[in-house]
Amino acid sequence: xxxxxxxxxxxxxxxxxxxxxxxxxxxxxxxxxxxxxxxxxxxxxxxxxxxxxxxxxxxxxxxxxxxxxxxxxxxxxxxxxxxxxxxxxxxxxxxxxxxxxxxxxxxxxxxxxxxxxxxxxxxxxxxxxxxxxxxxxxxxxxxxxxxxxxxxxxxxxxxxxxxxxxxxxxxxxxxxxxxxxxxxxxxxxxxxxxxxxxxxxxxxxxxxxxxxxxxxxxxxxxxxxxxxxxxxxxxxxxxxxxxxxxxxxxxxxxxxxxxxxxxxxxxxxxxxxxxxxxxxxxxxxxxxxxxxxxxxxxxxxxxxxxxxxxxxxxxxxxxxxxxxxxxxxxxxxxxxxxxxxxxxxxxxxxxxxxxxxxxxxxxxxxxxxxxxxxxxxxxxx
Amino acid sequence: xxxxxxxxxxxxxxxxxxxxxxxxxxxxxxxxxxxxxxxxxxxxxxxxxxxxxxxxxxxxxxxxxxxxxxxxxxxxxxxxxxxxxxxxxxxxxxxxxxxxxxxxxxxxxxxxxxxxxxxxxxxxxxxxxxxxxxxxxxxxxxxxxxxxxxxxxxxxxxxxxxxxxxxxxxxxxxxxxxxxxxxxxxxxxxxxxxxxxxxxxxxxxxxxxxxxxxxxxxxxxxxxxxxxxxxxxxxxxxxxxxxxxxxxxxxxxxxxxxxxxxxxxxxxxxxxxxxxxxxxxxxxxxxxxxxxxxxxxxxxxxxxxxxxxxxxxxxxxxxxxxxxxxxxxxxxxxxxxxxxxxxxxxxxxxxxxxxxxxxxxxxxxxxxxxxxxxxxxxxxxxxxxxxxxxxxxxxxxxxxxxxxxxxxxxxxxxxxx
Numbered sequence: 001x002x003x004x005x006x007x008x009x010x011x012x013x014x015x016x017x018x019x020x021x022x023x024x025x026x027x028x029x030x031x032x033x034x035x036x037x038x039x040x041x042x043x044x045x046x047x048x049x050x051x052x053x054x055x056x057x058x059x060x061x062x063x064x065x066x067x068x069x070x071x072x073x074x075x076x077x078x079x080x081x082x083x084x085x086x087x088x089x090x091x092x093x094x095x096x097x098x099x100x101x102x103x104x105x106x107x108x109x110x111x112x113x114x115x116x117x118x119x120x121x122x123x124x125x126x127x128x129x130x131x132x133x134x135x136x137x138x139x140x141x142x143x144x145x146x147x148x149x150x151x152x153x154x155x156x157x158x159x160x161x162x163x164x165x166x167x168x169x170x171x172x173x174x175x176x177x178x179x180x181x182x183x184x185x186x187x188x189x190x191x192x193x194x195x196x197x198x199x200x201x202x203x204x205x206x207x208x209x210x211x212x213x214x215x216x217x218x219x220x221x222x223x224x225x226x227x228x229x230x231x232x233x234x235x236x237x238x239x240x241x242x243x244x245x246x247x248x249x250x251x252x253x254x255x256x257x258x259x260x261x262x263x264x265x266x267x268x269x270x271x272x273x274x275x276x277x278x279x280x281x282x283x284x285x286x287x288x289x290x291x292x293x294x295x296x297x298x299x300x301x302x303x304x305x306x307x308x309x310x311x312x313x314x315x316x317x318x319x320x321x322x323x324x325x326x327x328x329x330x331x332x333x334x335x336x337x338x339x340x341x342x343x344x345x346x347x348x349x350x351x352x353x354x355x356x357x358x359x360x361x362x363x364x365x366x367x368x369x370x371x372x373x374x375x376x377x378x379x380x381x
Numbered sequence: 382x383x384x385x386x387x388x389x390x391x392x393x394x395x396x397x398x399x400x401x402x403x404x405x406x407x408x409x410x411x412x413x414x415x416x417x418x419x420x421x422x423x424x425x426x427x428x429x430x431x432x433x434x435x436x437x438x439x440x441x442x443x444x445x446x447x448x449x450x451x452x453x454x455x456x457x458x459x460x461x462x463x464x465x466x467x468x469x470x471x472x473x474x475x476x477x478x479x480x481x482x483x484x485x486x487x488x489x490x491x492x493x494x495x496x497x498x499x500x501x502x503x504x505x506x507x508x509x510x511x512x513x514x515x516x517x518x519x520x521x522x523x524x525x526x527x528x529x530x531x532x533x534x535x536x537x538x539x540x541x542x543x544x545x546x547x548x549x550x551x552x553x554x555x556x557x558x559x560x561x562x563x564x565x566x567x568x569x570x571x572x573x574x575x576x577x578x579x580x581x582x583x584x585x586x587x588x589x590x591x592x593x594x595x596x597x598x599x600x601x602x603x604x605x606x607x608x609x610x611x612x613x614x615x616x617x618x619x620x621x622x623x624x625x626x627x628x629x630x631x632x633x634x635x636x637x638x639x640x641x642x643x644x645x646x647x648x649x650x651x652x653x654x655x656x657x658x659x660x661x662x663x664x665x666x667x668x669x670x671x672x673x674x675x676x677x678x679x680x681x682x683x684x685x686x687x688x689x690x691x692x693x694x695x696x697x698x699x700x701x702x703x704x705x706x707x708x709x710x711x712x713x714x715x716x717x718x719x720x721x722x723x724x725x726x727x728x729x730x731x732x733x734x735x736x737x738x739x740x741x742x743x744x745x746x747x748x749x750x751x752x753x754x755x756x757x758x759x760x761x762x763x764x765x766x767x768x769x770x771x772x773x774x775x776x777x778x779x780x781x782x783x784x785x786x787x788x789x790x791x792x793x794x795x796x797x798x
Contacts, residue, residue, distance in 0.1 A: 011544045018627060033548070033703060124625075124700025126615055131448035193776070197616055197699045210788045224777075227788030235783045247779035253790045258777070265777040362548065363702045366625050 006031055011362070015044045019122050019366050022376030026353075026369065033361045038354040042347075045380040053340035058084050058159060058307050061340065065327075066153035068342060069378040071114055074107035074144075075320035077157035082238055082316035083327035084159045087309040090288050094240075096161035098281040101239040102174075103147070103156060104318070105270040105277070109181070110140040111321035112221075112263045112270075115373040119260055120192060122370035123201045129192065136184055139177050146170050159307060161287030171278060178274055185268060193261065202257035206356040206368035209254055216352040220323025220345050221266065222372060225251040225259035232319040244276045256371040263373075306335040313339075322346050322373055346378040421513045425502050433647040436685075437464040440692045447696040474636035479542055482633070486540035491634065491641035493533035497526045498648040505655045506581045508665045508676025519580040520568050523656055524561070527611060530649065531557045537642070538630035549629025552619045552703050559710040560610040566718035567604040570597050570725040571660045584664035590739050594661040596747045597725070599754035601661045603718050605690065608653035610706070612646060614691045616698040619706060654687035655680075662687070712765055717757055724753060 009030045014020035023044035029037035049068060053061045065076035078100055085092060092100075114137060117130030141151040147166050148156040156163055192198055208218070213226040223230055231248045233241040249265030251258025290307065309331040317326035323345030330339035349372050357365040400417035404410065438453065438461060445452025453460035478487055503513040504522055516522050531554060538550020571593045572578055575586040587593055594601050609616070619629075626632070631642045658664060662683050665676030701709065728749070732742040778787050 009544065011548070019625070033552075120699060124615060124618065125698065126444075126695060128444075128448050128696055131450060135449050195699065197701055200705055201699060201702060204790075207790070210786050227786050229780050229783055229785045229787065231783065234781070247781055248783065249777040250780055250785075250787045251777055252787050254788060255790075261777045265779065269779075361702060361704070363619075363625050363700075 008036065013362070013365065013369075015041075019370065020376075021118065021370070021374055022379075024369075024374065024376050024379065026357075026365065028357070028362065028365060030362070033363075035357050035360055035362070035365060038357045038365065040350060040353060042350075043380055045376045047377075047381065049381045050340050050342065054336055054338065057335045058309070058337065061337070062157065062159075063153065063155050066155055067377060068344060068381055069320060069322065069325070069346070069375045070152060071375050072107050072111040072321045073152065073154040074103045074156060075318060075325060077154065078104055078239070079316055079318045079320070079325045080327045081157045081159050082318065083314050083329045084307075084309065086316050087312060087314035087329055087331055088159070088290070088307065090160045090290060092161055092288055093285045094282050095165075095284040096286045096288070097240045098277055099162050099166065099286060100157060101241060101244075102274060102277050102281070103144070103154075103162075104239065105273050106140050106143060106174075108270045108321045109267050110137045112267050113137045115221075115321070116188070116192070116260060116263050116267075119256075119367070119370045119373075120198065122366050123198055125198075129188070132184075132188070136181060139180075143170065143174055143177065146173065158287060160290050161285070165286045174274070174278060178271060178278070181271055182268070185264070185271075189264060193264065198260075199257065201363075201367060202260060202371070203255060204253070205256045205360060205364050206371060207253065207255045208352055208356060212352060212355065213254070216348070216355075218323070218349050218352060220319070220321070220349065221259050221262045222323065222349050224249060225262045225371075226254035227252055227258075232317055232324055236317065238316070238318055240277070241273075243280065244273050246273050256367055259371045259373075308333060308335055317343070320345060322375065322378070323349055342378075342381055344378040344381060346372075346374040346376075347381075350374060350379060418513065425513065426499065429499060429502065429648055429651070430644075432651065433644050434464040434468065436647060436688065437467070440695070443689075443692055444696040447693075468640065471637050471640040476636045476638060479633045481542040483540035483542070486536045487633075488638070490533050490537035490540060491638045491645070493536065494530060494645040495641045495648070497529040497533075498645050498652055501526050501648075501652040502655065504580055505659050505680070506584050506664055506676075507680050511665075511677060512581055515579065515581055517577070517579045519583075520572055520578040520660075523652075524565055524568065527564075527649070527652065528557075528561055530611070530645075531561075534630050537634070541630075541633035543633045545626040545628070545632045546630050548626050549619075549632070553613075553630060555703070556610050556619060556706060556710075559707055560607040563603055563607040563710055563714045563718055564611070566715070566722055567600045567607065568656075568660060569722050570600040573722070573725050573729050580659050580664070583660055584666060587663040588666045591743050591747070592661065592663045596743065596750050597661065597721075598751055599717060599721050599758065600725075601657070602754075602758075603714050603721070604657060604661075605687075606714065607710075608650075608657070609691060609694065610710075612649040612653055612691070614650070615695045616701050618695075618700055619703045650688055650691055651684060654684045654691075657687045658683040713761060717761060720757055721754075724750065 009032075011028050011030055012025060013028060014025035015023040020026065025041040025044065027039040027041055028035050047067075049064050053064055056064075062077055062080060065080040066073040069076050113133040114130070117133030120129035121127060144154055144156070145151050147170060148154050148163060150156075208216075208222065208226045210226050210228045213223050213228060218226070219230070227250055229248050229250045232238075233246075234248060246269045249262045249269060251262050311331055311333045313328070313330040315326055315328045317324050319325075324343065325345050326343035328339070328341040328343065329337050332338040353369065353372065356368050360368070400413045403413040403416050408416065441463070442452040442460070453463035456462040456466045478484055501523060504516050504519045506512040506515075534553040534557075535550045538546040538548075538553070571583060574593060574596065575583045577583065577586075583593075613619075613629075619625075631639060634642060658680060664683075665680040667679045667683075670679065728742075728746050731737075732746070780787070
């Protein structure tokens, strides 16, 4: 093949393309079907979230965190409120912690279901797996709707707790779902994990060694797919993760298939956490009584919209379905953050994309991009 | 004789008898046959259009069922008029030619793809004597006309001045050429048994002896797979792989030009199914039932059943990568089909040389071919290293320890097929 010279051929995957998961653009230079160069072009969904947040109060910023990673609004909320709580040194009531963890794990199942389904879609399984995944995700979204009235942009977490307690019929419905889901997962594992074509399409594709993964600061299922057992839920526990028992799923090959396997395994681990959490969750308040820092100047009554954290900075990180999502907040003592920065896992997980795609084909590039599981709202923010 | 009586006696469906009937009415020789042919052509055209419309609805509803959806259910009762509405929409849309497109080729491609696919239906016997063109090289005609698809797809991809389209058409050329060889070799086996390429002969041979599917399981499998490639169906829809190259060679086509591609694709599917039915499943015969109900309804029933397999695979299977698909053709199917042709040749030779009766020969051939088919299929797959891929497909490791590294890439990740 080396003697066969052909003209380089530039093809744009995106910004309008069925499988870029939004408006992401991948500029591929090709030699026939083989990729020789891959450039990422980002910014098509840039909404200037970080700057906008500097003009709004701390509570007003929570809805922004829904809209960065819109497939996993709960974890966005959670990371942000954790950062603000760290800044304000608020102690969150125990029940709120458990509720946060339950919601985050439900969100992880919903998000991973989408990721696995869309990955199967990228391999060409024409909507069937993703539609089945949607079926389960819908039930989780129903639970979210019961808890907070919204299904996608949830805005459930609050600084000092959660917006409201779950209604009494929530727990039975959640338990019913937990009983139902393992059967569905077994079905997916049966149909997808050993599917000849899925294995042929994803084994040995887009390999990222642990060294490369760590060098590119990759996190989440991508890092674990490369064989590095790293999970912030265990390494730096937040909410109530230190009180439940669960395993970290790790792949061994670092390829697309292992990322997919890790996500499937994590959905089962999330179920394990949820089963324990629903039993162990204590009763009590779900919102902390916030102290003097929230008193408005001039002796006005407490206005929860306008907290004034002390001057300082805080960083909080959690394990979102896509990886380490971190919020870095600098306060100058005013009701709005001085600096609001999001360490978004989608954006950082994309950095080794060129490394993984060069040398493979367009078909592989699409599958590799699917395995990174980006949400463009979070890439561009 | 009145039309009603003709209908009752089933002669209406018989093009040959129809011509004789017209002759009886006093028309000259040539005129009668031209008229009968025209009637048959119009009937086939109408069938093609209506069948495609019906199957668009069926496919959408069936795939929706497989996907926990409802499918089209708003236009007309149970959404039955949805394909009609879609067709009307396509007709009324502006016919756009993209900037930089090669105008003539761009417009010619949909026609070139559509007309030959229709022509294929001329050679299939729809019932006894009910064949529009009783060619003595029917199988050859089928392969040749189906091959016209290939340049048409390339014209479409090349002329539309779009890179996705070009990639799609490049893939198509590579795929179709590879799988046409498989098709030829697969169809050679029935022809060897029957010693004729005339479709009607093949059907009557099966009526006399046995359906060729019973003595040719391997060939049928190869032909159905090659058919999926030929008609761009999952798992081989690489030419228009939506998740990779948008819509492949017809990315830039809209309106009725796209409609032609769409319809041509369905018709190609029907043609493949018709070939499978005629060559492997006894055509319009069904164990004497054809005495009671019209042969064409049996033929169509079988045709739709075979076509359903393709709908099913579309709803369930992921897509292979183009190199894997090519590897599957050249490394796996090609040796198997060549071996199959050799085996069939030897069997037919032994049968003829020893002047065995068909009741001695056919059961033995059926058993031998089934056994050899399974052995060859499994053995060749094993030889090519199949199974390694799925064995390597182990689950994730579960651990409680943070910071450990479990990276051990499995050796031999390159599966053979």
